[in-house]
Amino acid sequence: MKPSQSAEVFRCHVMLDAGELRRTPLYDLISAALSFYADQPAEGLAADEDSDMLLFQYGCYDWGDGELFEFDLTRQFVDSHKTEAGAISQLRLTAYFAPDTELRALGRASHPCGSREGLADFRAVVFSSPAFVLAAARERVRVEIEWAVI
Numbered sequence: 001m002k003p004s005q006s007a008e009v010f011r012c013h014v015m016l017d018a019g020e021l022r023r024t025p026l027y028d029l030i031s032a033a034l035s036f037y038a039d040q041p042a043e044g045l046a047a048d049e050d051s052d053m054l055l056f057q058y059g060c061y062d063w064g065d066g067e068l069f070e071f072d073l074t075r076q077f078v079d080s081h082k083t084e085a086g087a088i089s090q091l092r093l094t095a096y097f098a099p100d101t102e103l104r105a106l107g108r109a110s111h112p113c114g115s116r117e118g119l120a121d122f123r124a125v126v127f128s129s130p131a132f133v134l135a136a137a138r139e140r141v142r143v144e145i146e147w148a149v150i
Contacts, residue, residue: 003077006091007147026136033073051078058131059108060099068096069103071135089149096141
């Protein structure tokens with residue numbers, strides 16, 4: 001899979017593994033994203049260890065359309081065939097929630113996973129996080145899967 005194909009391939013993976021996107025439990029969505037990282041290698045990446053990595057991040061943000069709490073799992077690719085401009089792209093799975101006092105109190109945080117060897121520990125970090133515990137118990141506003149060059 002080329003990074004530019006990752007959103008389409010991941011959507012198929014999620015639909016097969018986790019059912020309909022918006023109603024699927026957050027645990028199942030994240031599990032599908034983690035298995036996708038483990039099982040679906042990307043082509044054309046730089047040789048270094050950080051060329052295919054995960055980032056778990058959460059927090060309340062207002063990008064101009066009103067504040068939402070974002071629970072995000074991002075897969076970042078570094079393309080070996082491109083120069084600095086356009087070399088990095090990201091596949092993002094983001095679940096959005098209406099913010100409340102508990103979610104705002106979490107602040108913002110991010111946790112990286114630089115390799116498949118660290119995936120078990122990363123999985124534990126994600127699923128034991130207060131952000132996951134609180135978000136999993138709430139109804140989502142929406143879920144987005146998107147790929148973009150950054």
